[in-house]
Amino acid sequence: MALAAPQAAQTAGIQAAPAAAAGQASIPAKARDTAREEANRQLVLDFYERFFNRHETAAAAAVVAEDYIQHNPAVPDGKAPFVGFFTGYFQDNPQSRARIVRSAADGDLVYLHVHSSNGAADRGQAVIDIFRVQDGMIVEHWDVIQDVPAEAANANTMF
Amino acid sequence: MALAAPQAAQTAGIQAAPAAAAGQASIPAKARDTAREEANRQLVLDFYERFFNRHETAAAAAVVAEDYIQHNPAVPDGKAPFVGFFTGYFQDNPQSRARIVRSAADGDLVYLHVHSSNGAADRGQAVIDIFRVQDGMIVEHWDVIQDVPAEAANANTMF
Numbered sequence: 001m002a003l004a005a006p007q008a009a010q011t012a013g014i015q016a017a018p019a020a021a022a023g024q025a026s027i028p029a030k031a032r033d034t035a036r037e038e039a040n041r042q043l044v045l046d047f048y049e050r051f052f053n054r055h056e057t058a059a060a061a062a063v064v065a066e067d068y069i070q071h072n073p074a075v076p077d078g079k080a081p082f083v084g085f086f087t088g089y090f091q092d093n094p095q096s097r098a099r100i101v102r103s104a105a106d107g108d109l110v111y112l113h114v115h116s117s118n119g120a121a122d123r124g125q126a127v128i129d130i131f132r133v134q135d136g137m138i139v140e141h142w143d144v145i146q147d148v149p150a151e152a153a154n155a156n157t158m159f
Numbered sequence: 160m161a162l163a164a165p166q167a168a169q170t171a172g173i174q175a176a177p178a179a180a181a182g183q184a185s186i187p188a189k190a191r192d193t194a195r196e197e198a199n200r201q202l203v204l205d206f207y208e209r210f211f212n213r214h215e216t217a218a219a220a221a222v223v224a225e226d227y228i229q230h231n232p233a234v235p236d237g238k239a240p241f242v243g244f245f246t247g248y249f250q251d252n253p254q255s256r257a258r259i260v261r262s263a264a265d266g267d268l269v270y271l272h273v274h275s276s277n278g279a280a281d282r283g284q285a286v287i288d289i290f291r292v293q294d295g296m297i298v299e300h301w302d303v304i305q306d307v308p309a310e311a312a313n314a315n316t317m318f
Contacts, residue, residue: 031193032193032196034190034191034193037191069313069315070312070313070315071313071315071316071317071318072313072317073307073308073310073311073312073313073317074311074312075312075313076312076313077313077315102268102289103265104263104264104265104266104268104270105263105265106262106263106264106265106270107263109261109263111263111265111270111287113289113301113303126303127303128270128287128289128303130261130272130287142272142317142318144272144285144286144287144303144304144305144317145303145305146303146304146305148232149232151232152232152233153229153232153233153234153235154228154229154230154232154234154235154236156228156229156230156236157230158230158231158232158301158303159230159301
């Protein structure tokens, strides 16, 4: 995947002006609808808690679109593969939990910074998930995942 | 690092109520100041472009606090170790670029979803950085980093 020349940073979910240097990235032309953003945040928090902590996968996924667009490279597109994967995973790993450390809501996207783990003996992984919400449904997902190392150059943890 | 029982999602940079189930996570009590959020976003975008794409490390870091709190486990606390690390890295990797795909601004935090790479032949890494801005200075940083794989179960890329 070739890396393009430095491009303008595009504000999530907001129609941005054509590309310019990121140093000149424009402030979003569209005013932010913070009430909508907070509703999106709450929807995603509720979904995440039910799905990844209570393991109510099928019920929690009522807010996931059938044609859910998946950017996690290990999982195919669609709601069914996502639910199927984690239903099996939680059967094999009933101690799996995902502690939401912080969240952001901006435009139609909700970001979650998460510490996922399979129990107290597992250092776990740092995860940032991004969900796109459209009309009260989760329609798209990106994530970045990194193992929590045994040692670190600072005492702050990854969270 | 033991994983606590499911906790309330805490809104970034906002004093949250004591823990409750994330499903009941409260809407932030403090109204969002979107003008401040957009100023924070612009400051971070400008910094990032200068630092990671133009490689003007020392000059760009004028907006980084001396006692910068570092959560990347490979880098010690402080502005000097951060600048020193990347000044050397960019000398060794002059093709290094960081394409900002999208951003979020929420409270005093700015999130950047980035595709970093050392040139066209490098698949690179997916990165989400989180910067905390206080009084026009970047004072704290978290990130999660994952190599872009050669193959994926969907055609959407990690971005």
